Amino acid sequence: MGDAVELFRPGEDVFYCGTFTRSGANADCHLVDERMVGKKPSSLSFAEAAALPLTSLTAWQLLFDRRGVRMGKPPGAGSLLIVGAAGGVGSILIQLARRLTGLTVVATASRPETQDWCRRMGAHHVIDHSRPMPPQIAALDIPPVSCIASLTQTAKHLAALVEIVKPHGKLGVIDDHDHFDAAPLKAKSVSLHWEMVFTRPLYQTADLIGQHHILTEISELVDAGILRTTMTRCLTPFSPDTLAEAHRIVESGGMIGKIVMSR
Amino acid sequence: MGDAVELFRPGEDVFYCGTFTRSGANADCHLVDERMVGKKPSSLSFAEAAALPLTSLTAWQLLFDRRGVRMGKPPGAGSLLIVGAAGGVGSILIQLARRLTGLTVVATASRPETQDWCRRMGAHHVIDHSRPMPPQIAALDIPPVSCIASLTQTAKHLAALVEIVKPHGKLGVIDDHDHFDAAPLKAKSVSLHWEMVFTRPLYQTADLIGQHHILTEISELVDAGILRTTMTRCLTPFSPDTLAEAHRIVESGGMIGKIVMSR
Numbered sequence: 238m239g240d241a242v243e244l245f246r247p248g249e250d251v252f253y254c255g256t257f258t259r260s261g262a263n264a265d266c267h268l269v270d271e272r273m274v275g276k277k278p279s280s281l282s283f284a285e286a287a288a289l290p291l292t293s294l295t296a297w298q299l300l301f302d303r304r305g306v307r308m309g310k311p312p313g314a315g316s317l318l319i320v321g322a323a324g325g326v327g328s329i330l331i332q333l334a335r336r337l338t339g340l341t342v343v344a345t346a347s348r349p350e351t352q353d354w355c356r357r358m359g360a361h362h363v364i365d366h367s368r369p370m371p372p373q374i375a376a377l378d379i380p381p382v383s384c385i386a387s388l389t390q391t392a393k394h395l396a397a398l399v400e401i402v403k404p405h406g407k408l409g410v411i412d413d414h415d416h417f418d419a420a421p422l423k424a425k426s427v428s429l430h431w432e433m434v435f436t437r438p439l440y441q442t443a444d445l446i447g448q449h450h451i452l453t454e455i456s457e458l459v460d461a462g463i464l465r466t467t468m469t470r471c472l473t474p475f476s477p478d479t480l481a482e483a484h485r486i487v488e489s490g491g492m493i494g495k496i497v498m499s500r
Numbered sequence: 501m502g503d504a505v506e507l508f509r510p511g512e513d514v515f516y517c518g519t520f521t522r523s524g525a526n527a528d529c530h531l532v533d534e535r536m537v538g539k540k541p542s543s544l545s546f547a548e549a550a551a552l553p554l555t556s557l558t559a560w561q562l563l564f565d566r567r568g569v570r571m572g573k574p575p576g577a578g579s580l581l582i583v584g585a586a587g588g589v590g591s592i593l594i595q596l597a598r599r600l601t602g603l604t605v606v607a608t609a610s611r612p613e614t615q616d617w618c619r620r621m622g623a624h625h626v627i628d629h630s631r632p633m634p635p636q637i638a639a640l641d642i643p644p645v646s647c648i649a650s651l652t653q654t655a656k657h658l659a660a661l662v663e664i665v666k667p668h669g670k671l672g673v674i675d676d677h678d679h680f681d682a683a684p685l686k687a688k689s690v691s692l693h694w695e696m697v698f699t700r701p702l703y704q705t706a707d708l709i710g711q712h713h714i715l716t717e718i719s720e721l722v723d724a725g726i727l728r729t730t731m732t733r734c735l736t737p738f739s740p741d742t743l744a745e746a747h748r749i750v751e752s753g754g755m756i757g758k759i760v761m762s763r
Contacts, residue, residue, distance in 0.1 A: 302668070303691060305568055404703040405565070419682035419692055426699040428566060429682055429692040436689040440667040 242271050244449060250277040252452065254290035256438035263480060272445045273438060275452020278459035281466055288468035288495035289329065291434060293455045294448055296330035296386075299409045299432035302447075304384060306338055314339030315383030318374070318401065320366055323351035325495040326388050326411060328358050328467035335359035336463050341379045345370065354493050358467075366390075370397045381406075388412065395421065402427055469494035505534050507712060513540040515715065517553035519701035526743060535708045536701060538715020541722035544729055549722075551731035551758035552592065554697060556718045557711055559593035559649075562672045562695035565710075567647055569601055577602030578646030581637070581664065583629055586614035588758040589651050589674060591621050591730035598622035599726050604642045608633065617756050621730075629653075633660045644669075651675065658684065665690055732757035 238247055245251060253274040261267035277286045300306050306317075317334050319327050322344030334342045336359065344360035346352045347367040355363045364373040374382060381403040387394060387410050399421045402408060408422065409430040419429050437445045458464040470486070472479040475498055483496055501510055508514060516537040524530035540549045563569050569580075580597050582590050585607030597605045599622065607623035609615045610630040618626045627636040637645060644666040650657060650673050662684045665671060671685065672693040682692050700708045721727040733749070735742040738761055746759050 298689075303689065404699050404705050414683045414686075416681045417683045418679045419694075420677045420680045422692075423677075423694040423696050424699065425703065426561075426566065426694050426696045428694070429685075431682075431686045431689050431691070433686050433689045436667050436687065440688065442667050 239271075244271045245274065245276075250279075250283070251275065252277045252286045252290050252456070254294055254434065254448075256435055258435075258439060265475070270438070270445070271449070273448045273452075275449055276456050278456045280460045280462075284471045284497045284499040285466040285468050287497050287499075288325070288466050289455060289459070290452055292325040292329050292467065292495060293333075294451055295326050295411060295432055295434045296333055297451050297455070298434065299326075299386060299411065299430065300330065300333055300338070303430040303432050304407045304409060306334075306340065306384065308337045310339035312339070313380070314341075315381055315403070316341040316343055316379045317384045317386065318343045318345070318382050318398075319360075320345045320385065320387045320391070320394055320398070321389035322346055322355045322358075322360065322363075323493050324388060325467060325492070327386075328354070328494045329464070330386055330388075331355060331358040331360050332464050335361070336458075340384065343374070343377065343379065343382070348491075351493055354469075366394060370394070371400045374401050383407065385409065386411075392417070399425070399427070467494040468497050470496045472496065472498050473500065475500045502534075507534045508537065508539075513542075513546070514538065515540045515549045515553050515719070517557055517697065517711075519698055521698075521702060528738070533701070533708070534712070536711045536715075538712055539719050541719045543723045543725075547734045547760045547762040548729040548731050550760050550762075551588070551729050552718060552722070553715055555588040555592050555730065555758060556596075557714055558589050558674060558695055558697045559596055560714050560718070561697065562589075562649060562674065562693065563593065563596055563601070566693040566695050567670045567672060569597075569603065569647065571600050573602035575602070576643070577604075578644055578666070579604040579606055579642045580647045580649065581606045581608070581645050581661075582623075583608045583648065583650040583654070583657055583661070584652035585609055585618050585621075585623065585626075586756050587651060588730060588755070590649075591617070591757045592727070593649055593651075594618060594621040594623050595727050598624070599721075603647065606637070606640065606642065606645070611754075614756055617732075629657060633657070634663045637664050646670065648672065649674075655680070662688070662690070730757040731760050733759045735759065735761050736763065738763045 251274045317340040323346045334340050342360050343362045344355035345366035346355050347365050352363045382401050383403050383406045385408045391410050404425040407428045411432050514537045580603040586609045597603050605623045606625045607618035608627050608629035609618050610628050615626045645664050646666050646669050648671045652675050654673050667688040670691045674695050
């Protein structure tokens with residue numbers, strides 16, 4: 238532990254997501270800036286805790302920082318549509334939105350097991366993104382869709398999302414695009430919110446310590462029983478073979494929650 | 501005046517911007533929904549007042565509603581860069597940001613007369629968008645550029661704007677684009693805010709009356725001497741010839757402020 242560390246004592250258990258500007262993601266040991274580290278939830282195993290930081294930071298920053306959604310349950314909070322909600326980010330975003338905000342949470346998932354998982358995470362409603370979404374939304378008795386979080390295959394769904402979103406609504410996006418044509422958002426004056434979880438470390442922003450604060454809050458919410466881990470599988474031992482197996486599972490596109498590797 | 505009108509009495513002087521879903525923009529008489537109408541500033545002539553509604557609504561909604569900038573002068577408010585600031589929207593946006601917020605206002609204009617106009621509207625600094633902008637911004641002793649309002653030729657300036665904007669900053673855009681590639685905004689998690697002033701009437705939103713409230717506030721700020729008209733020319737009489745002349749002037753691309761036609 239470095240001499241200048243102020244937020245932690247030697248021997249404390251921590252969790253964090255790191256940064257792609259430093260090597261070590263698949264290694265036994267990493268070096269990490271303390272401003273990006275939180276106290277590990279004491280109620281979770283190391284593997285269960287390891288499932289959370291990357292996705293929790295992404296979901297938290299997208300929901301509260303990028304879009305400015307307020308915590309609490311104010312009247313007229315509208316609905317949040319989460320596209321591709323059974324994956325890692327969706328699984329924690331459903332929980333955050335359902336437990337900490339007044340938004341009506343509509344998740345999308347295309348298989349019975351992913352739909353069931355989204356309901357268990359806390360979604361008020363689940364629709365199927367492999368079928369036309371606007372009529373499924375119209376059939377629900379919910380407030381207007383003021384926020385959308387599109388977590389995967391945004392380009393494929395964009396026309397439907399523009400149709401669904403309320404005028405002056407907010408579209409949050411986290412997936413990668415060579416090009417992203419935002420012109421169709423103009424008529425409804427819809428805002429586009431990118432969330433790239435590595436923006437703070439990449440640009441060494443003045444508020445880098447914000448990631449410490451978020452992870453600390455996530456940890457407390459887990460220990461209070463308000464949030465749960467999104468780990469659905471744990472592969473052992475920590476070896477090149479299990480690493481390759483983990484990549485095969487993730488790349489299959491059928492992930493539910495988060496897969497973790499452990500010693 | 502319709503029987504159901506509640507916000508105005510017969511004979512009251514009003515100003516408004518109308519909607520492109522109703523005919524009449526170049527006619528003597530229009531029909532307009534009262535929820536989009538405000539009381540005319542009593543300190544201005546009809547021509548001076550007519551310069552304001554379309555641009556004031558666009559600038560107000562972009563600044564306060566789309567981006568969530570707060571009124572008042574909080575510390576750490578950052579800087580607002582307004583690209584193409586000498587036109588109609590820029591001329592009122594400079595005033596709103598300078599008088600009602602704590603943002604440091606940097607306007608861009610490429611000619612001595614437009615640069616001088618931006619300073620008279622209230623810009624703290626003026627830079628030249630016909631020369632590379634990042635070094636000009638870097639040479640100013642200002643807070644980070646947290647907000648950009650790009651009012652014209654956004655495609656031409658986009659790479660420079662992405663370089664200038666602070667991580668997690670906000671880019672507001674009002675000009676028309678066949679395609680608008682928003683992918684370059686991802687690395688800094690920059691939000692894109694469209695403002696299309698006709699979104700409320702086009703979609704008959706529940707908050708349509710918001711335009712009445714904004715115009716009423718604009719009117720009061722004008723009469724209090726806080727905002728001034730942006731009219732720079734008034735063409736008379738109201739005829740097909742002067743209408744054609746007005747279009748020629750606007751289409752020349754060299755407009756300062758707003759041109760008005762009057763009887």
